[in-house]
Each structure stands twice: as structure tokens, then as C-alpha cells.
Amino acid sequence: MIPISEARRLQEDPWALCLTRVASADRDAFARLFEHFAPQIRAFGLSTVIPDRSGQFADELVQEVMIAVWNKAARYDASKAGAATWIFAIARNKRIDLLRKLKRQEPTVDVDEIWPLIDEGPGPEELLGQSGIERRVRSSLMDLPESQRQVLVMAYMEGKSHSEIAEDLALPLGTVKSRIRLAMQRLQLVFDGQDH
Numbered sequence: 001m002i003p004i005s006e007a008r009r010l011q012e013d014p015w016a017l018c019l020t021r022v023a024s025a026d027r028d029a030f031a032r033l034f035e036h037f038a039p040q041i042r043a044f045g046l047s048t049v050i051p052d053r054s055g056q057f058a059d060e061l062v063q064e065v066m067i068a069v070w071n072k073a074a075r076y077d078a079s080k081a082g083a084a085t086w087i088f089a090i091a092r093n094k095r096i097d098l099l100r101k102l103k104r105q106e107p108t109v110d111v112d113e114i115w116p117l118i119d120e121g122p123g124p125e126e127l128l129g130q131s132g133i134e135r136r137v138r139s140s141l142m143d144l145p146e147s148q149r150q151v152l153v154m155a156y157m158e159g160k161s162h163s164e165i166a167e168d169l170a171l172p173l174g175t176v177k178s179r180i181r182l183a184m185q186r187l188q189l190v191f192d193g194q195d196h
Contacts, residue, residue, distance in 0.1 A: 013078070013083055016076070019069075023073040023074040023076065037069075038062050041066075041087075042055070042061070042062050044061070044091055044095070045058030045059070045060075046058045061091065064097075065087065065090050065091045065094050068094065140186060140187055144186060148179045151176055151183065152184075162177055
């Protein structure tokens, strides 16, 4: 027998009823859920602080969430939460998982993205000089302590604000600013032609 609170939720929340049907492998019910919730989950993914112009992160989030909904629909308990609440709890958890996965991936640092060189038709001597500078910058980036390189990548490659970096790394804002400043000073020595 279905508890009264669950029966009431199933009557009031059409998505809760859909979820109970998905638990019985009802593909039509799943299609209705997908059609309704996928755009909302994608928007939730697009609101992530990671710059992703292609929407790949958001699309991956939709896929992960909807697979979990299909696989876990039998665990949904209408007496505890509405369908949307349950689905977005999954979305929040999957978003955290995907962000952690992205953080574990070693970012590639391209010196041209941090220090763009202006191409005004340089001659051979200038090209040789730029090539030398590029090698020195790449070398200097690799010589930076991991903590400094990490904040530079987050700030300049991922487009994060100092506050976002501090939150992501659980560091004081002053520490983040200090690490960025120290790393930039070290790289500036390369551009000034000084030894590092």
C-alpha cells in the first residue's frame, strides 16, 4: 500500500508519476522527463564557472544526469521529495563529480594564450628573438612551483576570478593573489631578458 503522503505527491506532481513509470522501464515516460528536464539541466550546466563556449560540459552533464535518472528511478521516494527536487539533487551531485574530474586533468599551458605575441610581420632576427623568449617562458612556466602554476592556469586559461580560485582551492583570497603576483613577477623577468 502506498503511504498517503506519497499518493498525494503522485497526484500533485505529474513528474513524480513519470518517475514511477520510468522505474518500470517505461521509455515514453522517460522521453517526457527528458524533454522537460534536459533543457533545465543544460542551463544549470552552462551556469558553471568553467568557460565552455561549445556547451560540451553542459551536454555531458545532461547525459550523466539522465542516465542516472533512468538507472535510479526505482529509488525515488515521492514521500520525501518532489521529482524536480530529486532530479536536481542528482544534477548537483553529477556537476560536482564532473568538476572534480576536470580538476584532476592536467591542464596544458600554452604560452601564447598567456602572453600573446603580436605579429606585425617580424623579420628573421625578431623571429629568432621571439622564439628564444617563447622557450624561456615555457621553461619558466614549468619551473614555477605547482601552486603558482595552478593559480595562473585557473586565472588565465580557465578565466576564473581570484575569488573563484580561492573558493575552488579552499585558500584565502590573499594567498591566491600573492601566488599569482609572484608567478607573474617571475615570468616578467623572462620578458625583461633577465635570468631566472
